[in-house]
Every structure is written in C-alpha cells, then in structure tokens.
Amino acid sequence: MTSTLYDPIRLGDIALDSRIVMAPLTRNRAGAGQVPTELMAQYYRQRANPETGAGLIVTEASQISPMGQGYLDTPGIHSPEQVAGWKRVTEAVHGEGGRIVIQLWHVGRISHSSLLPGGAAPVSSTSRAAKTRTFIQGGFFPVSEPRALRTDEIPALIADYRRAAGLAMQAGFDGVELHAANGYLIEQFLRDSVNDRTDDYGGSIDNRTRLLTEVLEAITAEVGGGRTGVRLSPITPSNDAGQDSDAQALYGRAVERFAPLGLAYVHVVEGATGGARDLQAQGVPPFDYVALRRKFPGAWMVNNGYDRAMAEATVSGGRADLVAFGKPFIANPDLARRLRQGAPLNAPDTATFYGGDHRGYTDYAALTEA
Template sequence: MSALFEPVRVGDLALANRIVMAPLTRNRAAPGRVPSDLAVTYYAQRASAGLLITEASQISPEGQGYLDTPGIYSAQQVAGWRRVTDAVHARGGRIVIQLWHVGRISHVSLLPEGAVPVSSTARAANGKTFIAGGFAPVSAPRALRSDELPRIVDDYRHAARCAIEAGFDGVEVHGANGYLLDQFLRDSANDRRDAYGGPVAHRARLLAEVMHAVVDEIGGGRTGVRLSPVTPSNDIGQDSDPQALFEHVIDRLAPLGLAFVHVVEGQTGGARDIAPFDFEALRERFKRAHPAGAWMVNNGYHRQMAIDVVDSGRADLVAFGRPFIANPDLVQRLRVDAPLNAVQAATLYGGGAEGYTDYPTL
C-alpha cells in the first residue's frame, strides 16, 4: 500500500494518513458568524482524513468578504467551533482552522457600518463576492496605513489563541488566492512606498510578522501556511518575479519551525500550468532549511497522482478539495480505488443539508 495511506508526524500532530481535506468555503455559518449544527456533522463525517483544514474563517469583522462565513474571534465563535473539534476528535480526527483576512475582496454590506475593505492598495479588484441577494462586484478598498498593520498582526495572534481555546490542533494562515497577505506579497497588487512595499523583502514583511506572531502564540509545531505562487484568483495578477518572491518567503518562514507549508500548484481550482514556476525547487529550498517540516501539495490531484507524489518523496501530504465535498469517506474510496460521487455545483455555496451533509458513503 502506498505511503499515502500511512501515518505521519506533522509538527506536533500525529496523523493517521497523508490525505488532507483542503479548506472549502461553504457559506453556511449561523448568525454571529458561528459554525452551524450542520457544520458539526459535516466535519465529523470527514474525520477519516489525516488532517482536516476548515473553511477559511475571518480573524475579525473587518476580515470578512463573503456572506455567512464563520469567524474565529468572538467567544460565541469559539464555543461553536469547540463543538466541531470535539466531534472530529471523538472520531479520531485531527483538525486545524484556516485564518483569513480577505483584504480588498469584500463588500461594504458585509463590514462594520461605515467601513470599506482594506488592502495593500486603494485599487479595486475586478471581481465579485457573495452578499445578501447574490453575487456583486467587490467594493473599492482603502490602503492600510503602516501604523494600522500592528493591529492586523494582533488580530491574527488573537485568532490563533481563540483557535486553541476552541480545541483546534493548530492553524493554517491563509497567505494565498489574492486575499490580504497575498495582496501585500505581489507587486501586481502592492503599490506601496513605505516599509511594506517595493522590494521583495518589504512586501513579504507583513506575512513574516503575522507568522512570527502566530508561532509566538501557539508554537511552530501547530502552525502552517498556505501559499499560491501563481494563481490569478481574485484578480491578484502575476508578480513580476514569483520565483524570487516565494523563495524569499520560504527563506523567511523556514526558521520558524512550521508544521507544514501548503502550496497550490498552478491556478487554484484550475489549470496546473497557468504560469511558469518551479515548485520542486521551492520544496527543496524549504526542506534544506527545515527538514522536519511537511510539504503539502494541492490542486487537481487524483488518486494515482497523489500516490506517485508521496511515494516519490516530492510531497509529504496531499490536499483534496472538491472530492471531499462529495465524498465524506474519500480516504476509504481512495484506498480501495472506488468510484467518487460527483459534486452538486448548485449547493456549493449557502443552503442547508442538501449537498452538504447528505452525500452517500460506500
């Protein structure tokens, strides 16, 4: 049997296998941006994954960008997530929460009264988000002042502490897909002239400060990060030199002793060859600096690809997204090479149990 199905140690976590459920936004949070009763069932159903990464969860009211997404900053949210983590742990699973600030990918109707989205830039993204009534163009942002950035860092720190209080085994910081931290990283979206803009080292500063704060709060062995070096998601645009940028990011983060780095290869949810990038060189760079750190790959993996990439040593973990939506028992299906249920596209975002907790198992 492939190493894909064998136990592995990832930071402080002992995982039953190397199959990870990727973070998947489902827009089903209850009032107060609290995980619903259905979320408890949904995650518990998928607890056979070696590791569950929750849907992205905002670190503050300012960080929300879509209707009915959960948060991880209030006492009520901590209590709601505790029900989820208890249910997953009761089934022998391990679960981390993805910490999220959307930056400019938001709408004024979702934010505290009078607020507009914040970003590295005042330039609006050409994109849409999900609000009451359906999809709408994102609102124009304002550029964060440099004296506001310590507050952003503290919001990540606070969210990490809330995550541990909620019973999570760790956190994944969302540094990908054109959201706030990615907006600072890429020169396609960062037009700043202060200490957080311009050269690569300046653009990587906010991510580095966030990661330091989270690791200081909960430890590197319970902390991961998600990166997407070339995805065009959310109108982020390509950086002028993504290889140099993300090699610098890896050099900054490797000394923190992270549990894992989670890399989206190509376009998130799309083509793997969207733009040139040497992902293997990035992995080798990380492993030289931090041999104990796990390298997690994602994007369009099927069973044989996952087996091959783990057995060859080119990845330690493989994250599956949409297959886990439609197949709560995906690990068993992959193990025995069983057919997979198809995703119901109409029920991906918002709604109730249909297309959420009612997919059949083997």
C-alpha cells in the same frame, strides 16, 4: 522506506494517521454572528475518521476579525460565540479520531461594504479595487473599493491574527493554517501586481514579504511553530491577483524568511486554484515547486487537481509529504476509503456549494450506503 498516501506522518506537534488532507472549502453555512453551527459539526464529523476520510482537516477559511470577512455566512474566530461553535466542531472531529486545524483568513480587498462594520470600506495593501465579485445577500456582486492600510494600522492587524490563533487553541483545534494564498490580504501585500505601497511593506521583495513574516512570527509566538502551517499559491490568478514580476524569487524569499520559525507544514496550491495546473498557455512562466520545497525543512503539502494516481505517485516518489483534496471531499465524506479501494467517486452538486442547508452538504452517501 517508501511512504504511501495512507501512512502516518507527524507535522510538527500534530500526529496524523494518513497523508490525505481535506483542503479548506468555503461553504457559507455559518449561523447568526458568523457562528459555526451543529450542521457544520456534522459535516466535519462525517469526514474526520482517518480510516475512511481525512488524516487532517483544514477548515473553511475563517475571518480573524469583523473587517476580515468577505463573503456572506462565513465563520469567524474572533468572538466567544464563535469559539463555542468551533468547539462543537473540534469535539466532533476528535470524537472520530481525527485532527483539525483552522485556516485563519483576512480577505483584504475581496469584500463588500455591506459585510463590514458600519458599512466600512475593505482594507488592503492598495486603494485599487479588484476586478472580481463576492457573495453577499442577494447573490454575487462586484467587490467594494478598498482603502490602503496605514503603516500605523498594521501592528493591530498582526495582533488580530495572533489573537485569533489563541482563540483557535481555546476552541480545541490541533493547529492553525495562515491563509496567504488566492489573492486575499497577505497575498495582496506579497505581489507587486497588487502592492503599490511606498512604505516598509511595499517595493522590494523583503518589504513585500514583511507582513507575511511578521504575522507568522506572531502566530508562532502564540501557539508554537509546531502547530502552525501556511498556505501559498505562487501563480494562481484568483481574485484578480495578477502575476508577480518574479514569482520564483518572491515566494522563495518568503519561505526563506519563515523557515526558521519551525512551522509544521507548508501547503502549496500548484497552478491556478481550482483550475489548470500548467498556466504556460496563458503566458505564465513555469514555476519550480521543487526548488521552493528545498528551502523548507518541514512537511510539504500539495494541492490542486490531484487524483488517486497522481497523489499516490507524488507521495511515494517523495515529491510531497501530503496531498490535500478539495472538491472530492465535498461529495465523498469517505474519500480515503474510496481512494484506497479505487472505488468510484460521487459527483458534487455545484448548485449547493455556497450557502443553503443540509442538501449537498451532509447528505452525500458513503461507500457502504451507495
């Protein structure tokens, strides 16, 4: 029987009412101490009803430790106050019949010392600075020069991921998604364009996929594979992450290594995050996502530039099990209803994407109000 975008599906231990997913979207509206606020609870509640909004919400990326933060006012999942704040969010979502997982994040070198404890340098697989900027007090500024993590520091990093996953369960989440995409810490270890290490976490593909594998092993030991997903972006150039010398082999091996863990899903950004799906004009070889999917037995979620027609054809054609929408969910809390009815979409106000108050956040009209 052919599945549709609007049919239920089970992701490991998580039952969903539809295959429409709200992708993680950084909005920079956490309160003091990087604590989720009542306004954030309202934002997620508006998008949580699976009949009108998302079958699954993946939260904005949330740092697993104080050293994991890379942008102003992003929420964390490492303190009791943050757990309490997120609990208000999960209760709001569950009250609408929705399901929600938190995206676990460490930005690595995509940070600024002003955001880190004691003005510390960011940490990464490398000591080379990224040629990009980040959002701090006063606007966007170049990221700080990082230091390469010592090999003996990596077990504590892995423990931070595991602890954050456990705290997410205390906060009432249905699961967690490991952020291993978009040029952040995990991908800084994966790609040989960034990773210049000579220890057991650098060099060969098996070494460069070691941290990803060990982190997922730790998370699944804490919360179970059936409540764990992972996000990958094999060819995105985000955050000065240059192309790997053999992306197909690298990400294929990564999936092979974590496939036995029984993850609920893999979430793949196709092309450049928030940009072009086809990067051949930029000299990037085509990536075979179908071959990558064959290596994973669980649910397959796709993302990047999907409209209604593409999403419906992708799910009904069996090329993916779920489709994640990012920017459309910013301005359309009732996106599922609009997609099902073929209704027009509100346009987002880009000036309010990062930081601010309710404007451009919780004040978009639903279809019945338009």
